[in-house]
Amino acid sequence: MIDPLSVFLLLLSASTPILFAALGELVAERAGVLNLGVEGMMITGALAGFAAAYASGNPFLGFAAAALAGALISFLFVVLTQVFLANQVASGLALTLFGLGLAAMFGKPFEGVKAPPMPAGPLDINWIVWLGLAMVPAVWWFLNRSRPGLILRGVGENHDAAHALGYGVRATRMAAIAFGGAMAGVGGAFISIATVLQWTEGMTAGAGWIALAIVVFSRWTAPGVLAGAWLFGGVTVLQLRLQAAGVQVPVQLLSMAPYLATILVLVLISARQKFSRRGGGAAPGSLGLNFHALR
Amino acid sequence: MIRLVPRQSASNGWQVATPLLAVLATMVMGGLLFAIMGYDPVAAIRTIFWDPLFGPAASYSRPQLLVKAAPLILIASGLAVGFRAGIWNIGAEGQYIIGGITGAAVALAVYPLEAWWLFPAMVAAGLAGGWAWGMIPALLRNWFGASEILVSLMLVYVAQRVAAWMAFGPMRNPEGMGFPGSRNLQQYPSAANPELIAGTGAHWGVVAAALAVLATWFLMSRHIRGFHIRAAGIAPRAARFAGVRPQTLVAFCLGLSGALAGAAGLFEVAGPAGQITDKLGVGYGFTAIIVAFLGRLHPVGILLAGLLLALTYIGGELAQLTMQLPAATVQVFQGMLLFFLLGFDLLTRFQIRRRVSA
Numbered sequence: 001m002i003d004p005l006s007v008f009l010l011l012l013s014a015s016t017p018i019l020f021a022a023l024g025e026l027v028a029e030r031a032g033v034l035n036l037g038v039e040g041m042m043i044t045g046a047l048a049g050f051a052a053a054y055a056s057g058n059p060f061l062g063f064a065a066a067a068l069a070g071a072l073i074s075f076l077f078v079v080l081t082q083v084f085l086a087n088q089v090a091s092g093l094a095l096t097l098f099g100l101g102l103a104a105m106f107g108k109p110f111e112g113v114k115a116p117p118m119p120a121g122p123l124d125i126n127w128i129v130w131l132g133l134a135m136v137p138a139v140w141w142f143l144n145r146s147r148p149g150l151i152l153r154g155v156g157e158n159h160d161a162a163h164a165l166g167y168g169v170r171a172t173r174m175a176a177i178a179f180g181g182a183m184a185g186v187g188g189a190f191i192s193i194a195t196v197l198q199w200t201e202g203m204t205a206g207a208g209w210i211a212l213a214i215v216v217f218s219r220w221t222a223p224g225v226l227a228g229a230w231l232f233g234g235v236t237v238l239q240l241r242l243q244a245a246g247v248q249v250p251v252q253l254l255s256m257a258p259y260l261a262t263i264l265v266l267v268l269i270s271a272r273q274k275f276s277r278r279g280g281g282a283a284p285g286s287l288g289l290n291f292h293a294l295r
Numbered sequence: 296m297i298r299l300v301p302r303q304s305a306s307n308g309w310q311v312a313t314p315l316l317a318v319l320a321t322m323v324m325g326g327l328l329f330a331i332m333g334y335d336p337v338a339a340i341r342t343i344f345w346d347p348l349f350g351p352a353a354s355y356s357r358p359q360l361l362v363k364a365a366p367l368i369l370i371a372s373g374l375a376v377g378f379r380a381g382i383w384n385i386g387a388e389g390q391y392i393i394g395g396i397t398g399a400a401v402a403l404a405v406y407p408l409e410a411w412w413l414f415p416a417m418v419a420a421g422l423a424g425g426w427a428w429g430m431i432p433a434l435l436r437n438w439f440g441a442s443e444i445l446v447s448l449m450l451v452y453v454a455q456r457v458a459a460w461m462a463f464g465p466m467r468n469p470e471g472m473g474f475p476g477s478r479n480l481q482q483y484p485s486a487a488n489p490e491l492i493a494g495t496g497a498h499w500g501v502v503a504a505a506l507a508v509l510a511t512w513f514l515m516s517r518h519i520r521g522f523h524i525r526a527a528g529i530a531p532r533a534a535r536f537a538g539v540r541p542q543t544l545v546a547f548c549l550g551l552s553g554a555l556a557g558a559a560g561l562f563e564v565a566g567p568a569g570q571i572t573d574k575l576g577v578g579y580g581f582t583a584i585i586v587a588f589l590g591r592l593h594p595v596g597i598l599l600a601g602l603l604l605a606l607t608y609i610g611g612e613l614a615q616l617t618m619q620l621p622a623a624t625v626q627v628f629q630g631m632l633l634f635f636l637l638g639f640d641l642l643t644r645f646q647i648r649r650r651v652s653a
Binding site for chain 2 (some may be wrong): 097
């Protein structure tokens with residue numbers, strides 16, 4: 001007999017890494033920045049967080065270190081796209097490839113050791129899970145109800161207009177990218193510190209890319225990101241349950257489920273945007289475009 | 296203060312100079328990184344970039360250059376065509392894996408039949424498999440507007456699991472005593488992709504890579520389709536007014552790059568790798584993205600960039616053996632190279648002028 005509450009707790013846990021990373025990327029994309037480096041920032045956070053938690057014995061210090069490491073490595077993307085005006089797609093890819101390599105290189109000494117135990121939070125749910133859930137209304141409020149959020153959205157919709165009004169396009173975007181990096185770092189660290197309890201090479205296994213897809217699925221809203229992350233978490237838990245139940249389907253095929261589900265929701269949401277009568281997508285107007293002020 | 300003035304068109308001189316600058320900067324930064332990690336930086340750089348070609352064990356490592364460069368060049372040639380049009384196939388790794396599986400499937404299906412047509416049929420199946428895997432993101436983008444970046448990348452993870460399933464399930468060697476992995480195609484004469492000239496490392500994949508370089512050069516600079524691709528990349532709206540259909544280009548570019556990646560996978564499975572295993576994908580599909588950029592999306596550039604990155608693979612393995620450098624060093628190096636290249640690229644698109652004080 002499957003207890004629905006325990007399934008929901010598993011779902012919460014499975015969706016947390018994606019939730020953090022996708023909320024961070026949401027803020028970056030609302031500022032007009034398409035950062036495909038989420039996977040690289042997550043794996044950096046996963047390693048830095050695990051290393052700090054292991055060395056200090058305090059998992060919360062691990063999460064702080066992961067946020068810092070994620071923000072630091074996102075600075076490479078800031079330099080490339082905001083200072084050197086490089087193509088955002090290529091720069092994001094470079095960040096992912098570099099992050100995966102860097103983490104694999106510095107992660108060797110941490111293979112095979114265990115993370116310190118995480119103290120359970122209220123209702124026996126991990127504190128970081130609570131933090132992730134709290135970030136959803138916080139990000140929503142920031143984007144839709146605060147003045148800096150309004151400026152950030154303005155920069156993302158039309159950077160020339162925002163610049164003409166005197167807002168700092170570059171500074172806003174730098175802050176948004178750093179926030180995205182910190183959030184991706186925490187999301188990655190949740191995998192290594194709270195879920196797997198170990199460091200293994202490439203352990204984020206595409207979670208960063210799934211987070212990118214979930215931002216599209218959310219139609220660039222915070223509640224939508226939560227829905228997407230839960231949908232993904234649900235598919236993951238279902239897949240693991242089926243494996244445990246010994247269904248007559250090869251494990252390798254079951255483990256494709258999260259990726260296939262991601263493609264499916266991406267197709268559904270894109271189709272809805274393409275064929276909707278109102279026309280036009282929900283994507284920020286200046287998404288992926290670089291800004292260069294001639295004056 | 297300095298200011299940046301956009302150029303009317305990209306500077307030809309800097310187009311050539313920036314990749315060289317990027318390689319140089321990578322060596323310097325890489326050396327610094329090695330010094331921080333406690334290795335002799337000069338020895339490390341020499342081991343990676345010099346010893347594979349001219350060092351004491353060069354007679355072993357030199358043929359490896361072509362073995363490693365062939366898949367990189369083959370895949371990057373296809374990718375570059377799409378990148379020119381702003382069509383981002385970043386799932387070549389998946390197309391490579393599927394091409395390897397479909398190609399090997401032909402041989403495994405008829406084993407132990409010996410026939411002259413077997414190897415060509417495998418190549419055709421590899422091309423078809425990679426093409427089909429590349430057409431999935433193409434069609435999903437054309438029909439529904441789904442991002443080809445995310446779909447092609449997701450399909451890499453799916454392809455990796457298909458490979459694992461094949462290695463443990465349908466394609467497992469019945470005489471393999473229960474070990475995962477298919478029959479070894481190198482020991483199956485009609486299906487093997489052997490070294491053509493002893494001591495050079497050249498197998499059929501090398502021939503195919505050379506042909507791909509020639510064909511993509513012809514396509515991009517002599518054929519109307521290549522003109523359309525370049526036009527769509529520089530000015531999408533203008534291209535559409537001129538009658539270029541974006542959907543046709545999406546299907547063409549993803550199909551072409553998928554097919555070439557699939558062929559690369561087949562040549563690897565039938566040659567150096569020998570069999571289908573769960574570790575069939577070794578990252579050529581991702582490194583090829585760096586090759587394409589480093590080669591400036593130009594066939595000749597890709598040829599040179601492919602050889603250089605092949606060198607870092609071999610040099611990295613050598614440094615792992617002789618200096619106990621971590622295996623992931625190469626990956627870090629390749630990532631760094633792309634960073635520097637993208638950064639220096641500023642010089643091709645902008646002029647740097649001193650700001651005149653008002």
